[in-house]
Amino acid sequence: MTPMKDRESQLIRELETQRLEAQTRRHFLRTCATGMGAMFLSTMANRAFGSAELDFTRPAVSPLAALPPQFAAKARRVIYLHMAGGPSQLELFEHKPDLEKLNGQDCPQSFLAGKRFAFITGTPKMLGPQAQFHQAGKSGTWLSDRLPHLERCVDDLCFIRSMRTDQFNHAPAQLLMQTGSPRLGGGASLGSWVTYGLGTENQNLPGFIVLVSGGKTPDGGKSLWSSNFLPSVYQGVQCRAKGDPVLYLSNPAGVSRGLRREVLDAIEEADRQEHAALGDPETLTRIAQYEMAFRMQISASDAMDLRQEPPEMHAKYGTEVGKESFANNCLLARRLAERGVRFIQLYHWGWDSHGSTESEALNLGFHAQCRQVDQPIAALLEDLKGRGMLEDTLVVWGGEFGRTPMQENRGGQANKFIGRDHHPGAFTIWMAGGGVKPGFGYGETDAVGYDIVENPVEVRDLHATILHQLGFDHRKLNFRFQGLDQKITGVKPAKVIRDVLA
């Protein structure tokens, strides 16, 4: 056993002894839902804090300790690829030949009555698909020619073409998609819920890691990975391409790892005196957290170091070491998944194809945008598959809403470039691996992709389905806050989409 491991097990033993001493009324406390295991929190409220039913308590030294799922899980981890801005389903996955025929015609009034749009005013024109479609793979899935690499994986994908949301502005829609609430401060992030429920398999890395590309933080900001009312240990940790991969990870200039070890040893020895004097178990917990930080310095740097990947892997993903790109983030996602990180969230900004600028044009900037993600996503799926990891990794791809079959006419006049407005009423997402049906499509929209005609899927249904694959009944993964058992699926009824499960 290494000295480090030794130190940790000693700490765990000490804490365990303390805990047992403290728990002469162990049964009483546990059933109170306080659970002594929640000891990493200085404050432990009883009914006010923690889940009403399931026990998410852990040893104090490792608040992210892995817990078994509630029932047998198909997926052990999630890689969520959020395309911020709302990618157009009509140029990617929704084959609508009738829309081509209607190109340039006035939008029927029935589409407009009672609807609210972000920018469309008056009567817009219908806009035909700005891409060619063909059938791909053994499944014969219709796919546009914008995603030639992804085409190789099409038989692994499970499409939901009937997603809908009730938010048509970016920040609220992204918040709804990632936290279950459209309001800043309304809900905890999906990744926070998952790490709260399952912990993580590698105690030397954060359990919920966020990777951002596209030059911008998504519209919802860092609130998208906030743990909100869940303890802050469950919030997403953003790893970055430039500077420290995790904020404050590296030692300050002039502090070597050897010196840091000596500093930590001195801290520990002094803290043990403090503990001897005061007897507060929090002190021992703190010693353990410092040890974990020391290990995280190595393990996080190691995980984020793309130089370790062979040239063929860089060629496959299209990565460049040191660059901030979606491709790099995809490769990092695989490295983090390998290391037992529970929830890996990617954001790629730049899908807001209004047509008001060239980069926002469906016939121009959209091409480049697709190229940025196409090869890396295919590489990620194939890489996971090749390592036997796709079966227990749930990959989710999608934006916060879709786009209208009408051309955007901001201010009553057609935009300078070709684009579509935000459309909350129908959009497409796909999932892969993690026990979903490969080569499958679910849900259907009308002939122009405007309304859902079959099997609508709410955002909360998607959340329920993701949690189900991880082994959770979404109704049971809850947390008592402000008098309510908070859940990511909220108070409206949510359902697991059983038809997409393998």
Next chain:
Amino acid sequence: MFFATADLELLRSGGMPSGRKIVSGLGVLSLLCLGGGCRRDAAPLATGGVAAPHQVAVDFNRDIRPLFNQHCVACHGGVKMSGKISFVFREEATRAGETGRITIKPGDPDHSELIARLTTRDPEKRMPPVDHGPALAEAQVALFRRWISEGAKWSEHWAFVGPKPQTVPALAPGSRAGPIDAFVLDRLAKERLQPSSEADRATLLRRLSLDLTGLPPTPAEMAAFLADSSPEAYLHQVDRLLESPQYGERWATLWLDLSRYADSRGYEKDLGRSVWPYRDWLIDALNQNMPYDRFVVEQVAGDLLPNPTFEQKIATGFHRQTQANDEGGTDDEEFRMLAVQDRAVTTWAVFNGVSFNCVQCHSHPYDPIRHQEYYRFLAFFNNTADADYFNNDFPTLHVPNRRADFVVARELEEQIRRLRQERVDAGQKLQGESGMWTSLKALSASAEPRATFELRDGEVYATGPAPSATVRYEIQAELPAGEVTAFRLEVPPLDPVKARHSPEPGFIVGEIEAAIVHADGREENVPWDSFWPDSPTWPVARQGIIRRMGTKSGVAPASAGPGTDAPAPKAPAKEPTFSDLPPGGFASIPSLYRTRWLVGVPAQTVAAESGARLRLRLQHSRGVDDFDKPTPVRRLRLAASSDTRWTRLAAATKSESHWVQMNQLEARLLAIPGTEVPVMEDLPSGEEREMRVFSRGNWLEKIGEPLMADVPALFPPLPAGAPRNRLTLARWLVAPGHPLTARVAVNRYWEQLFGTGLVETLEDFGSAGAAPSHPELLDWLALHFQNDLHWDVKALLRELVMTATYRQSARITPELLAKDPRNRLLARGPHNRLAAEMVRDQALVASGLLNPERHGPPVMPPQPDGVWATVYNSGNWIDATGPDRYRRALYTFWKRTSPYPSFVSFDTPARDVCALRRIPTNTPLQALVTLNDPVYHEAAQELARRMKREAPELPGQIAAGFRRVTSRDPRPEELKPLMKLHAQALERRLEETESSTKPDQIPPDVDALSAVAEALLNLDAALTK
């Protein structure tokens, strides 16, 4: 096997369970006594404890309500009333449900459906249903039976009943403990626990200094205290710290969480917002020890106080911290309404500890607050003039940077307000006279670019899609033969009834031109003398809401007319000056919820012959939102008057001079260096919005009758006859007899000092929250705070920190850890981690870097590059290099979507919404901050230099540093590892120096001391108090 008398009692009361099952039920029932929340002398029935429960009647709150809440109300409560049954209100529980059978028949358990359904063997009928949970234990059922037999007495949840006067427990003769200690000791005695002895003096002063000022004591302060042998030594420290100016900074931090203070607006763009004068107001109000009741009233309704001071208006910044959404394509009314809802919910949460959010969509799931009552309460907040304007916080107050300028600024504000009001009053009075107006029937309407119109009942309706944001309308209307002294334009909503609560899009008309088309076809322009608007809330041009204004307004010759011989006003360059139209034009922004009108008085009386027509051109200057979505006038009607008083009014008031004077005054006001600070301001009387219930919380669908503002019936009523406005509401919050305000306040101060509230759930005093650990003490404190201390916060804090309870040693014995791991019984002193702000401030104080400057705009201490990367926001974080680098934490720029990372690691909330409790965690990311954040590295190096200066020898140097971060001397066993560290670091450094060719900036011994300083800043003793 024992049977307590209680169990026998239960058997007799009809349950007839077997003894074995009763015992199994006991374990479950012990759940009801949570977190030490139950009084020992009134333990819940059936716990089988030492109390003799057969002597005690069933208590609804203690014994029954928790059962309802735990097992029943999820389906039979305020949200779902499955089977038309609810256990939230007694009248609902005691009537027949859907089956027609009485749910609870008081006095008759055998005919109460509740009992039948709890005990039936039919799994289809049993409650709770099999898939929701196991059957209730027989002891629980027996409790229900007994309660119903005793009459099913209902009582309100403890927190909704006012605090009751308490008898202070008698103490042993000779005890010098005060009342607070008496309550604590009484409880400890019942638990057979001994209080701890007093902490050592160094620990005491550290605890006290950090608690009262957020800063550790300096070595000099510590030395003075240790040397003070007088009996009042501690008291003197308390008084010194309460009077220290840092006191206000420390306690403002709490209120910044509660008021959801941030320097940015939230959501996508998350643009900046200058609300920091509110933060400064907090610091000053707290330092001046403003009584809590006044503190509440000024924040909620300072603007409505008679002759409010500048400070009282700034105080209303409390409710202007709500988020705004500047994203393109948002519905401004939606986000205005969200802000209004946030204000209502925050008011309940902060001052009353009641979670009100859930009542938006349905009645409260647990507490007796009805759905409609949420909307009645919302009505208090629905009449402010603010809206979700793009990057604009109208209404704002121009707050001078120098306090000395407050008086003159206030005087100017008042003059402007008065002028505006005068102008409006004069026109409004005439406008409203009966018989004043003759309707002008519209004959034709056209637009450039083309638009579709309909003429109905003499009015113009723009029915087709809006062609452009800057569309120009041309209307022709009949003109009666005779003289016209004034024209009136009215813009009614398309649906005036609905618009009162669900407004339509507004409009901005920048130019209005009139002409007479004579019967012979000759056209004659009608120059305007003046316009008379319908509301003092408008014009709003100074606030910058209307931007990109149209060109010169109208063709009025009066633009350089009388009253303008005074020097030209120096209006802000961006705002064009109009002499004839009110600045900003004729506008309703962002929405239209009532008929708007504008009266135009021609420069000369118009004489029209029979057959002449009026031709009116309206030039829209832009759409109401920043993206210029076209929002032209949708409906318009015209009228004319022949009353000569209009002409006289125009002449007498030298009409346009109002605008000129206003411009001059505003220019003078804006010339005072200052900041535009968002404040609360109500719409003028007569312009109120209407409130109705939102169906299932959906703001787009309002139902039922108009609602008058009111408080829920559960609480004391508003004083009869008082106006239903925010001021009445604010005064109601702090009126004698309010059950919650004082309790919530004392509980919060208690939590800040002891780490856990007497009611642990600061955010929820309702029946789903935690029960108080010391209910009598809570009530005693609440009444004492209101009645004896007259809401004096410093006096309250003084009493709390003077208690022996607070001054106890925090040493935890294994016995105490076993018996009371969380210190709810208070047999030892508090020992808590420093708050995020204190972690930073302590490092700055210890190293001598702290810049103690108070007040002012937010600052940007170092933050890693690239943390800010907000879409559509060019704002940059620029690390401060001057003294602002070292300001106290509370001055750090607070961006909602990208909070200061090192604070987040130490559990600061995002402040998107009000944060009622920080839950401290202990994580590796915290260690990374205090070890590696350049802020702390810099502090460690400075501390090392200081250590070197403070003693000649190494042990003394380390001890000096140790004292600075932990406020005490190191124990020898603590000094040893630090000495060793120094030796190791020095050795490393010397090795490096030998192998390095670069000249060294930092001497090796200081470098080695830096390593020690780094360790010091990360000690458990440094991070706790």
